Amino acid sequence: MDQLLQHLVNTLIMGGTYALLGIGLTLIxxxxxxxxxxxxxxxxxxxxxxYFFAVxxxxxxxxxxxxxxxxxxxxxxxxxxxxxRTKRGADIDTTMILMIGAWIVLQNAEQLTWGGIAKSVPxxxxxxxxxxxxxxxxxxxxxxxxxxxxxxxxxxxVINRTKLGKAMRATFQDSGTAALMGVNISAIYTMTFALxxxxxxxxxxxxxxxxxxxxxxxxxxxxxxxxxxxxxxLGNITGAAIGGFILAFSEEIGAGYISSGYRDAMGFLxxxxxxxxxxxxxxxxxxxxx
Amino acid sequence: MKRFLPYIAVAFFASVxxxxxxxxxxxxxxxxxxxMLAAMSLNLxxxxxxxxxxxxxxxxxxxxxxxxxxxxxxxxxxFGFQITHxxxxxxxxxxxxxxxxxxxxxxIGKLAFRVRGAYFVIVSIxxxxxxxxxxxNWVELTNGPLALPGIPPLTIGFEWTGYATLWGKAQxxxxxxxxxxxxxxxxxxxxxxxxxxxxxxLRENETLAMSVGISVTKxxxxxxxxxxxxxxxxxxxxxxxxxxxxxxxxxxxNTVTMVIMVITGGKGTLAGPLVGGLIFGLAPVVLRSYxxxxxxWILYGLLMILIVFVLxxxxxPAIERWFGRSSGNADDQRPLTLETSKAPQS
Numbered sequence: 001m002d003q004l005l006q007h008l009v010n011t012l013i014m015g016g017t018y019a020l021l022g023i024g025l026t027l028i029x030x031x032x033x034x035x036x037x038x039x040x041x042x043x044x045x046x047x048x049x050x051y052f053f054a055v056x057x058x059x060x061x062x063x064x065x066x067x068x069x070x071x072x073x074x075x076x077x078x079x080x081x082x083x084x085r086t087k088r089g090a091d092i093d094t095t096m097i098l099m100i101g102a103w104i105v106l107q108n109a110e111q112l113t114w115g116g117i118a119k120s121v122p123x124x125x126x127x128x129x130x131x132x133x134x135x136x137x138x139x140x141x142x143x144x145x146x147x148x149x150x151x152x153x154x155x156x157x158v159i160n161r162t163k164l165g166k167a168m169r170a171t172f173q174d175s176g177t178a179a180l181m182g183v184n185i186s187a188i189y190t191m192t193f194a195l196x197x198x199x200x201x202x203x204x205x206x207x208x209x210x211x212x213x214x215x216x217x218x219x220x221x222x223x224x225x226x227x228x229x230x231x232x233x234l235g236n237i238t239g240a241a242i243g244g245f246i247l248a249f250s251e252e253i254g255a256g257y258i259s260s261g262y263r264d265a266m267g268f269l270x271x272x273x274x275x276x277x278x279x280x281x282x283x284x285x286x287x288x289x290x
Numbered sequence: 291m292k293r294f295l296p297y298i299a300v301a302f303f304a305s306v307x308x309x310x311x312x313x314x315x316x317x318x319x320x321x322x323x324x325x326m327l328a329a330m331s332l333n334l335x336x337x338x339x340x341x342x343x344x345x346x347x348x349x350x351x352x353x354x355x356x357x358x359x360x361x362x363x364x365x366x367x368x369f370g371f372q373i374t375h376x377x378x379x380x381x382x383x384x385x386x387x388x389x390x391x392x393x394x395x396x397x398i399g400k401l402a403f404r405v406r407g408a409y410f411v412i413v414s415i416x417x418x419x420x421x422x423x424x425x426x427n428w429v430e431l432t433n434g435p436l437a438l439p440g441i442p443p444l445t446i447g448f449e450w451t452g453y454a455t456l457w458g459k460a461q462x463x464x465x466x467x468x469x470x471x472x473x474x475x476x477x478x479x480x481x482x483x484x485x486x487x488x489x490x491x492l493r494e495n496e497t498l499a500m501s502v503g504i505s506v507t508k509x510x511x512x513x514x515x516x517x518x519x520x521x522x523x524x525x526x527x528x529x530x531x532x533x534x535x536x537x538x539x540x541x542x543x544n545t546v547t548m549v550i551m552v553i554t555g556g557k558g559t560l561a562g563p564l565v566g567g568l569i570f571g572l573a574p575v576v577l578r579s580y581x582x583x584x585x586x587w588i589l590y591g592l593l594m595i596l597i598v599f600v601l602x603x604x605x606x607p608a609i610e611r612w613f614g615r616s617s618g619n620a621d622d623q624r625p626l627t628l629e630t631s632k633a634p635q636s
Binding site: 111272 | 340342344401402404405407408409411412413415416417419420423424426427542543546549553582584585587588590591592593594595598599602
């Protein structure tokens with residue numbers, strides 16, 4: 001029972017960052033209809049920027065997180081501007097191949113810039129874990145969860161309460177009509193991609209100090225983000241948030257009770273099972289798939 | 291002229307080991323040939339049915355592992371049952387690898403073709419990742435990250451002729467060349483059969499194809515079986531040539547290599563994967579003296595992006611357009627399509 005409780009706490013902490021990753025990816029897919037293979041690289045980029053600001057420049061820990069998020073946003077906007085802008089309306093396979101190309105370029109550029117040796121970012125918080133009864137939580141992880149939840153809430157507010165969010169939702173529903181109503185579709189696309197990328201970078205900046213930072217860290221992040229998004233249904237933001245926690249839970253349970261070697265396999269098994277029984281995702285209203 | 295081109299190409303490539311002194315270059319040609327075989331199989335799915343399968347390396351790896359394990363022998367316990375397998379000849383291994391990969395193609399086709407587009411792509415990636423993790427973690431069978439060493443090379447021959455073991459690069463080169471020719475002929479016959487026309491119809495317009503009575507799932511699954519089996523053969527040849535395999539064979543970059551070969555050469559053309567395969571198989575040899583592996587991958591990535599912008603149909607269709615216009619060939623490999631170019635709407 002105590003063990004289960006600890007797993008649930010771990011679930012919450014990982015789930016927060018997974019949800020960030022998933023929301024970013026699902027936003028981009030929902031609005032732009034682009035399967036973003038660079039998502040995991042943006043996650044790795046966020047982590048490296050965290051390392052750059054916090055360790056190399058020696059800036060404040062929390063300020064570094066903010067800067068890393070902004071850096072992710074800028075890179076996202078740059079990718080959209082150079083690669084996707086002229087290919088708007090191209091079929092989904094074309095943009096997918098573009099994104100795979102960009103993924104390879106980004107990952108190897110990271111390897112070239114930072115070298116293959118894993119980097120770590122020291123945490124300014126006390127390393128003694130916080131012990132509540134049978135559960136122990138490190139301060140760093142609790143902080144990660146807190147910031148992740150704040151970012152999720154912020155994203156929710158941007159999408160549901162601002163004019164920009166309204167324009168984004170309109171584009172999501174029908175980009176043609178939205179354009180006729182005076183929404184600048186190109187700007188919305190750039191902003192959507194930047195916002196999604198910023199969320200991925202945020203997840204990287206938050207998890208970088210928890211784990212180590214390595215050039216290939218983005219691969220699994222991409223694939224996990226896909227798993228989360230499929231769980232929730234492509235383009236479904238609430239679904240992605242819940243999907244993040246479900247994936248974290250199944251990984252915890254899989255690693256804790258089956259075998260830690262198969263921790264990373266849980267996401268893919270979930271994808272396969274969900275698509276077998278409910279291809280539109282767990283939380284989707286009926287929609288066309290594909 | 292065009293009719294004789296395949297024969298000239300075959301004659302040229304058959305002569306290569308006779309005059310090529312550089313053993314490293316010959317080795318690169320063998321490995322590229324194996325990847326070309328895999329790329330040809332991927333082209334069936336990506337080029338002819340239009341389904342972007344990004345888990346293709348799974349079939350390749352399954353073929354490699356099945357073939358290696360068949361010829362090495364293994365002993366595992368599953369649910370308390372001890373299963374022991376004595377080593378069989380490598381040729382049987384390759385055949386079994388082909389069959390098992392084909393069966394996996396059937397199962398994954400049945401599963402994955404319930405969905406399309408982005409969903410299909412993600413399912414195919416997931417499948418490859420699950421297979422990779424199994425290869426990594428089922429240590430009793432696959433030796434996990436420690437790899438399976440000492441895979442015997444292919445032997446050919448019959449009881450009455452005696453057996454020849456193919457140790458050398460030149461012998462393996464001819465095996466791969468023959469395999470590519472056979473695969474080419476099979477794919478050509480498939481593509482020009484009613485089955486091939488059904489695949490192309492599905493690629494062009496699935497709803498319309500269904501309305502004229504083409505069974506979507508049946509043809510897509512059939513394509514997945516052929517593609518899986520052919521990739522399995524490539525994997526088997528790879529295992530017996532390299533003689534050691536580890537879970538790295540399931541690297542996503544291997545799938546990417548196949549995809550680049552197909553789209554660079556020209557998806558949905560018979561010669562495309564071969565042209566793309568030659569370019570990307572030999573590029574590392576040319577590049578290795580100038581750039582490190584990371585920069586080489588960066589160039590690959592940039593080339594991929596460039597191709598989408600400059601030659602969205604690939605090299606072979608571009609060349610055909612260049613030469614085909616004057617001769618007015620009836621042998622156009624790209625059948626009539628509803629949308630001849632996939633140019634972006636602007």
